[in-house]
Amino acid sequence: MTSRTGVKDPQSVRPDGSRATPFAIAGVRTIALHNVLTRSGVLTEILRTDWPELSIAPRHVILATMNPGGITDWHRHRMQTDHLVAIGGTIKLVLWDGREDSPTHGAADVIRMGVMRPLIAIVPPGVWHGLRNESGVPASYLNINDVPYDHADPDNHRLPADSPLPPIAL
Template sequence: MTARDLQVNADERGHLVEIFREDWELYDPDPAMSYYSMSYPGVVRAWHRHDRGQIDHFVCPTGRIKVAIYDDRESSPTRGELDTFVIGEHNQRVVRIPGDCWHGFKTIGDDSALLINFPTNLYDYDDPDEERLPPDTDEIPYDWDETLQG
């Protein structure tokens, strides 16, 4: 799980933010597609993971989301660890998520949020690469209503 701050180029007209560049090592391998989803305030979209080597890259250009990633991979040195990131219009970052880690996000604040993902695998409509758990599962030590400290 890694994150990269995105440069916000702002002037009196607004701002421009690069969210993908082929020369960023963060996007290795290159994305196969991109999509965006809009979520209303307080919505939790979790938990899921991928078993076919997909890596996700989350960017939130508007609104704010709290991303949580839980590593339960047996051979991983970070097994049992949970990372959280708050990203959005006032904290422009891209979060790289190993697809075989459980992950999800919650829209925080009073506004809807847009999430853009750059996955490394194409979505397979006939055989989706998704394993799911409910947001309140006992298998992951995380409470989506928990307030971040710091």
């Protein structure tokens, strides 16, 4: 799949679960999670504070559920680092680096995640991102943050899902 700017959607993954193509945006990364088969089904560790790949102390966890085909607005945070984990369905996460001072300003990335491809997608502050439920059923994800949401002064800046500013389609 190609975006409005010709950015390819690389989905090849190495046997260890890491991404075969490096991310185009500085600070964006994933942590492969692993399913463990049990007698009764599957177990997946979502987060451990002793994982060296984590760069935050978790302070706030949100569960979001998206309707089939649902799309979020584009959004970014000044201070908050998002750690997104799909726990149901298949979700497409689209990222665009609008940070003026970033060495990867203008770059875009796409991450697909779900129960069949468990991972933590890490979105640094200032990176625009949006999500699309590509499932025919409701999809859910966890957002694990390092900054608790402040209802009086939200760290959440939005653009409509169809905004022309990010040059890549949700």
